[in-house]
Amino acid sequence: MDEYNCFVDWDKMDVTVQSQDVKELTCTEFQELKQLARQGYWAKNHSLRAKVYHKLISNIPCRTVTPDANVYRDIVVKIVGKRNSSSLPLPEFVDNSLVPTYCLNAEGIGAVRKIILCIANQFPDISFCPALPSVIALLLHYSKDEAECFEQVCRILACNDPSKRLIDQTFLAFESSCMTFGDLVNKYCQAAHKLMVAVSEDVLEVYSDWQRWLFGELPMVYIARVFDVFLVEGYKVLYRVALALLKFFHKVRAGQPMESDSIQQDIRAFVRDIAKSVSPERLLEKAFAIRLFSRKEIQLLQMANEKALQQKGITVKQKRQNVHLAVHAENFKSEIVSVKEMRDIWSWIPERFALCQPLLLFTTLEHGCSLSRFYSHSEGHEPTLLLIKTTAKEVCGAYLSTDWSERRRGGNKLSFFGTGECFVFRLQPEVERYEWVIIKHPELATTGSEPENHAPPASSTLSSGSVPSDPSDRLSPFLSARHFNLPSKTASMFMAGSSECIIIGGGDGQALYLDADLNHGRTSHCNTFNNQPLCSESFQISVLEVWGFRD
Numbered sequence: 001m002d003e004y005n006c007f008v009d010w011d012k013m014d015v016t017v018q019s020q021d022v023k024e025l026t027c028t029e030f031q032e033l034k035q036l037a038r039q040g041y042w043a044k045n046h047s048l049r050a051k052v053y054h055k056l057i058s059n060i061p062c063r064t065v066t067p068d069a070n071v072y073r074d075i076v077v078k079i080v081g082k083r084n085s086s087s088l089p090l091p092e093f094v095d096n097s098l099v100p101t102y103c104l105n106a107e108g109i110g111a112v113r114k115i116i117l118c119i120a121n122q123f124p125d126i127s128f129c130p131a132l133p134s135v136i137a138l139l140l141h142y143s144k145d146e147a148e149c150f151e152q153v154c155r156i157l158a159c160n161d162p163s164k165r166l167i168d169q170t171f172l173a174f175e176s177s178c179m180t181f182g183d184l185v186n187k188y189c190q191a192a193h194k195l196m197v198a199v200s201e202d203v204l205e206v207y208s209d210w211q212r213w214l215f216g217e218l219p220m221v222y223i224a225r226v227f228d229v230f231l232v233e234g235y236k237v238l239y240r241v242a243l244a245l246l247k248f249f250h251k252v253r254a255g256q257p258m259e260s261d262s263i264q265q266d267i268r269a270f271v272r273d274i275a276k277s278v279s280p281e282r283l284l285e286k287a288f289a290i291r292l293f294s295r296k297e298i299q300l301l302q303m304a305n306e307k308a309l310q311q312k313g314i315t316v317k318q319k320r321q322n323v324h325l326a327v328h329a330e331n332f333k334s335e336i337v338s339v340k341e342m343r344d345i346w347s348w349i350p351e352r353f354a355l356c357q358p359l360l361l362f363t364t365l366e367h368g369c370s371l372s373r374f375y376s377h378s379e380g381h382e383p384t385l386l387l388i389k390t391t392a393k394e395v396c397g398a399y400l401s402t403d404w405s406e407r408r409r410g411g412n413k414l415s416f417f418g419t420g421e422c423f424v425f426r427l428q429p430e431v432e433r434y435e436w437v438i439i440k441h442p443e444l445a446t447t448g449s450e451p452e453n454h455a456p457p458a459s460s461t462l463s464s465g466s467v468p469s470d471p472s473d474r475l476s477p478f479l480s481a482r483h484f485n486l487p488s489k490t491a492s493m494f495m496a497g498s499s500e501c502i503i504i505g506g507g508d509g510q511a512l513y514l515d516a517d518l519n520h521g522r523t524s525h526c527n528t529f530n531n532q533p534l535c536s537e538s539f540q541i542s543v544l545e546v547w548g549f550r551d
Helices: 030-039 046-058 069-080 106-122 132-140 146-157 171-188 190-198 201-207 210-215 218-235 236-253 263-272 278-288 294-311 338-347 372-379 404-410 460-464
Strands: 357-363 385-391 395-400 423-428 432-434 494-497 503-505 510-515 520-525 539-549
Touching: 030 263, 046 146, 046 503, 069 106, 106 132, 106 146, 132 146, 132 210, 132 218, 171 190, 171 201, 171 210, 171 236, 171 294, 190 201, 190 263, 201 263, 210 218, 210 236, 210 263, 218 236, 218 278, 236 263, 236 278, 236 294, 236 385, 278 494, 338 395, 338 423, 357 372, 372 404, 372 539, 404 494
Parallel strands: none
Antiparallel strands: 357 539, 385 395, 385 539, 395 423, 423 432, 494 503, 503 510, 510 520, 520 539
């Protein structure tokens, strides 16, 4: 342990968890390495973990010219000079209030700042990297000297493998990752998301803390276990662990009053004190139990979020907060929902569209009860939001990911289209969101042909037409086939329209049917999940509205 202890304050470390057993790591196969990382094979041997980190980081593909230890030795004196390293000013791209010490001694704490300044000198393109101090502080535990730590961090930053994402280095990448995390929470942590919506004005502001939970608030022994797996499996691990943290927060704090005026502060405090309720092993177990999208799918979602931010001109950190609160009371008027209800709906939609403002495209009060006019006003807009108020005062609706013009691709035959981002919901008498069934319950998806009749049973909307036999050969229908120019076989079956009717369905067995006159509708409901029906089995429409998304 002597070789790697020059920056560690062992009085602050829990040495009882450290093992002196001599271990070696001989495997090179990815699957075996992944399993060992998840099991914590090198977690209790300080020297072995240092050697494993060195090996894994040395294998990261980097740019041809990547600063190494010799560069650090050449520049550190020029950059730091005779200044006290513990009080060195940090560059703007890191958060000065988040420089974790991780049981480092005084020399180690000063070394973090020195290495950050030298990295800023060698990587002028970095504009936003709040995770950097945590990564440096952690790697100092497993480095022989400052120069070696500098070289390892540089290799992580200089990774040039387009399929391997490691640390966000721009505000655009960071913000889009926050939006992607918000999308994942919306899919996988619905109970926690519902709490965030209830107690926070801007849920994305809460989710923008997700990297801080990991690289700042999480105790040393926990982030080290996360980093073990991160170096093997990549960025997706960070999403998994952050989702697990949110799930545990909701479980532990469910029904309890908030400890502060801010849900952000409560989550941070929970993560800091996580040892009181969750062990590192339990945290990772929970993280890897989440049936998450594939790495490719998350990458595509991240690209879509980055594109949305670029189109809105949000590429650098802005002083104005709550830029994602798009539903403004003074500009919004609906005969069906209130501003508060519309904001609740906005919290359910994909983050890249939550940047937009609602735009009323069609209402039966103004445009009449004509299906052809419904299509003419809705076509050319993607996505759209359908709202329905019945004569019995029930309110329901659907988020529809795909342009209604897609219905023409089936000719005169009724064919389904849409993506797994679609969902149906109910607002009155009680709020309920029905997730698309193939995403939430993929085991219910079966291969089948597209229905040709006009009123298929709800269960027929559970199939995904033309699904290849090997699911690993395709992307999840969660993503839009049209948006990413993917084969049409990856599209799903959620919405359908003809001159005679509209069919929307699939969410937890719910299906909604609207007749051509837009005066009558009906629902079908399979009892697989014992959910309450969307609305009455047969109903009369009082008002129907279609909303688009305006930049």
